[in-house]
Amino acid sequence: MDGVEKPHSRILLPISFFAFILLRMKCILALDQGTTSSRSILFDHEGKIRAIAQSEFKQYYPQPGWVEHDPLKIWETQEETARQAMHQAGIHCEDIEAIGIANQRETTVVWNRKTGEPIYNAIVWQDRRTADFCTQLKADGAESLFHEKTGLLLDPYFSGTKIKWILEHVDGAQAQAERGELAFGTIDSWLVWNLTHGQQHITDATNASRTLLFNIHTQQWDQELLKLLDIPESMLPEVKSSSEIYGTADKFLCECGCVISGLAGDQHAALFGQGCFEPGSAKNTYGTGCFLLMNTGTKPVVSNNNLLTTVAWKRGEEINYALEGSVFMGGAVVQWLRDELGMIKSAPEIQQLATQVSDSGGVYFVPAFTGLGAPHWDPNARGMIIGLTRGSGRAHIARAALESTCFQSMEVLRAMEKDFGAPMKSLRVDGGACADNVLMQIQADLLQIPVERPKQIETTAFGVAALAGLAVGFWTDLEAIAAHQQIERIFEPKIGSDEAETRYARWKKAVERCKGWENPV
Numbered sequence: 001m002d003g004v005e006k007p008h009s010r011i012l013l014p015i016s017f018f019a020f021i022l023l024r025m026k027c028i029l030a031l032d033q034g035t036t037s038s039r040s041i042l043f044d045h046e047g048k049i050r051a052i053a054q055s056e057f058k059q060y061y062p063q064p065g066w067v068e069h070d071p072l073k074i075w076e077t078q079e080e081t082a083r084q085a086m087h088q089a090g091i092h093c094e095d096i097e098a099i100g101i102a103n104q105r106e107t108t109v110v111w112n113r114k115t116g117e118p119i120y121n122a123i124v125w126q127d128r129r130t131a132d133f134c135t136q137l138k139a140d141g142a143e144s145l146f147h148e149k150t151g152l153l154l155d156p157y158f159s160g161t162k163i164k165w166i167l168e169h170v171d172g173a174q175a176q177a178e179r180g181e182l183a184f185g186t187i188d189s190w191l192v193w194n195l196t197h198g199q200q201h202i203t204d205a206t207n208a209s210r211t212l213l214f215n216i217h218t219q220q221w222d223q224e225l226l227k228l229l230d231i232p233e234s235m236l237p238e239v240k241s242s243s244e245i246y247g248t249a250d251k252f253l254c255e256c257g258c259v260i261s262g263l264a265g266d267q268h269a270a271l272f273g274q275g276c277f278e279p280g281s282a283k284n285t286y287g288t289g290c291f292l293l294m295n296t297g298t299k300p301v302v303s304n305n306n307l308l309t310t311v312a313w314k315r316g317e318e319i320n321y322a323l324e325g326s327v328f329m330g331g332a333v334v335q336w337l338r339d340e341l342g343m344i345k346s347a348p349e350i351q352q353l354a355t356q357v358s359d360s361g362g363v364y365f366v367p368a369f370t371g372l373g374a375p376h377w378d379p380n381a382r383g384m385i386i387g388l389t390r391g392s393g394r395a396h397i398a399r400a401a402l403e404s405t406c407f408q409s410m411e412v413l414r415a416m417e418k419d420f421g422a423p424m425k426s427l428r429v430d431g432g433a434c435a436d437n438v439l440m441q442i443q444a445d446l447l448q449i450p451v452e453r454p455k456q457i458e459t460t461a462f463g464v465a466a467l468a469g470l471a472v473g474f475w476t477d478l479e480a481i482a483a484h485q486q487i488e489r490i491f492e493p494k495i496g497s498d499e500a501e502t503r504y505a506r507w508k509k510a511v512e513r514c515k516g517w518e519n520p521v
Contacts, residue, residue: 025050027089028469029096029258030461031078033103033187034266035124035288036335038077040085041461042096045474047484049458050091053084060121065128065370065379065518068121071109074187075194079252093258099195099249100262100468102269102460103187104288105210108162110173110235111190113183116198119170122187123162126289126328126370130161131379131518142228149215149222151300151309155377157326159186160212164229180234186210188263189237195249195260202246203237204263205319209311214239216300216311219319241314242268243467262468266460267291268313271322273463274428274454275482282416282424284409285460286433288335289373290327292412294420295320305415306375313467323419325374325412329367329383330405331433336369337401343394351438353398362387364510365400368517373408375415376511380518386510405433406443407507413447426450430459437491444491446500455488 025044032039037057042050055077060068086092106125111118123129134154137143143154152158163184167174176182185193186207192200208214208221213231215222221236240246242264248257264272267285271293274283282294293312300309300321312322329336334350337343344350364387371379385397417423426449434440434453444451456462462484469475493500 025089025091026095026097026474027091028465028474029082029085029099030465030468031082031099031101031191032266032461032464033074033078033101033191035104035107035126036332038074038081039461040078040081041458041465042085042089042091043462043465047456047462051085051088052458053081053088055081063129065131067124067126067370069107069124071111071118071122071190074122075191078191082252093252096258097474098259098261098468098472100264100464101188101191101260102264102266102464103191103207105186105207105265105267106157106159106162107187108159108166108184109187109190110163110166110182110184111193112176113181113198116193119173119182120166123166125157127162128156128370128379130156130165131371133161133164134379137228146212146225149217149225150212151209151216151302152212153306153308153377154212156371156379157328157373158210158212159184160225160229160231163231163235167231174230177232177235180232182235183237184231184235185237186265188265192246192260192263195252196247197250199250200247201237202240202263204240204242205311205314206242206265206268207263208239210265216309216321241316243313243315243471245471259472260468261471262464262466264313264464264467267293267324268311268322269463269467270430270460271295271463272313272466272481273459273461274430275485276428277478277482280420280422281428283428283430283459286330286405286429286431286439288330288332290330290405290409292325292409292416293322294416295322296420297321301419303415303419305418306377307412307415307419308374315467315470323416325416327405327408327412328370328373330408331431332369333365333367333401333404334433336367337398343397350398350402351436353395354402354438356395357399360387360400360403361392361396362389363392363396363400364507365397365404366510366514367401367404368514372511372515374412376515378515381515382517384510384514386513402436402439403442405439406446407504409443410446410504424449426452428452428454430454430457432457440491441494444493445495446504448493448497448500451491452487453489453491455486456484
């Protein structure tokens with residue numbers, strides 16, 4: 001038999017070869033850079049997660065109401081998690097069709113163009129240090145101008161006044177900026193700068209619309225607003241659409257490089273990932289904060305109820321707008337109970353503790369640690385737990401903490417319904433905290449509408465992966481994206497509307513008690 005050719009010997013090699021090729025799954029890499037951690041997620045063509053890696057980083061609180069991050073640590077953890085995710089999936093960079101970046105919005109980084117080194121820590125979106133300056137601008141009558149042009153309100157939340165603070169408080173920064181030596185970016189810009197070794201200084205329309213500097217009607221940086229804040233335009237990134245090929249992440253993860261083709265602020269990415277493509281469709285993301293966004297179509301809707309008008313996304317020349325209400329403290333409340341009070345050892349314990357009681361026992365928790373967001377916009381409010389009695393225990397406080405997230409979201413939803421002119425029929429939810437069944441049931445009870453949780457709750461990462469994938473033909477159209485969204489569970493209200501309204505009225509009373517705490521007496 002040694003001299004006889006085996007009939008199957010020539011077939012075995014091609015079969016094993018093609019099997020190997022088939023096993024090399026093509027993916028989109030989503031870099032999901034959040035407030036407390038950096039994550040990297042790989043999605044296949046079916047929209048399924050092939051790998052996920054996460055790394056938390058340190059939060060800095062130099063003074064009460066101040067919140068900072070180390071920009072270099074953000075880049076380090078984002079790069080680290082990308083490598084981990086690829087290792088888990090067993091793929092190489094040539095298997096990555098594109099990279100999409102979703103990011104914590106408004107967080108502000110200023111760095112030296114020549115060295116690439118930040119000149120100050122990143123000032124986080126939660127930071128309230130510019131509250132007095134915002135108050136002064138309001139007193140000068142500037143708020144209507146900012147609101148008309150940007151769709152935003154004058155609040156420390158946004159990037160513009162953070163940039164001004166850095167230029168005023170870092171030695172020589174204003175002069176360096178005037179000479180064109182400094183670059184500003186939200187976290188998407190910072191990551192792209194590092195991915196491309198300083199070759200690309202860009203952002204997308206969603207992130208630009210959160211700066212207080214971008215005219216959402218002309219889609220340009222606004223010269224009048226820049227002059228008011230004394231910010232040189234040379235600092236600002238070029239504004240791109242949310243889905244296009246921007247360039248290559250040179251030697252990121254390997255020598256061949258990867259195409260970057262999707263950028264979006266995290267909440268805009270989640271709206272896209274939830275398939276909220278029609279006007280009136282809305283989602284709420286439960287993360288560090290809570291962010292309720294409603295697609296209002298191709299024309300901006302001006303809010304009369306202290307909500308924000310923002311760019312939902314931009315694809316090609318078409319722009320979709322959204323109404324938004326922001327809750328500053330959502331999941332961060334649970335983190336506070338764990339890290340600062342030591343009341344729980346891990347976040348999942350909050351659910352177990354809260355189910356030990358049927359209600360909060362009259363306890364209300366207003367987590368205004370860094371002020372109140374929509375619809376109050378009070379930077380001087382501070383956190384409060386009220387309604388305590390001798391019978392109040394850890395379980396009541398835990399349940400009140402969960403309820404605080406739902407009450408804040410309820411306030412935003414009520415304002416949004418007034419602006420849009422129609423009641424919301426259901427609410428789509430996502431974000432890590434929406435996995436908490438107790439939290440979602442409380443939300444349905446208070447809103448008195450169904451709360452829909454998808455099978456794929458990583459909608460922020462999937463949304464920016466979808467934007468990146470559409471730009472390179474990995475997915476063909478919006479129908480292909482929507483096909484990957486399936487509902488895992490619907491939470492129906494279990495209490496009556498009268499009870500929900502009574503509890504909501506008590507909540508509003510508690511909120512009024514904490515307002516203006518930091519105002520001079």
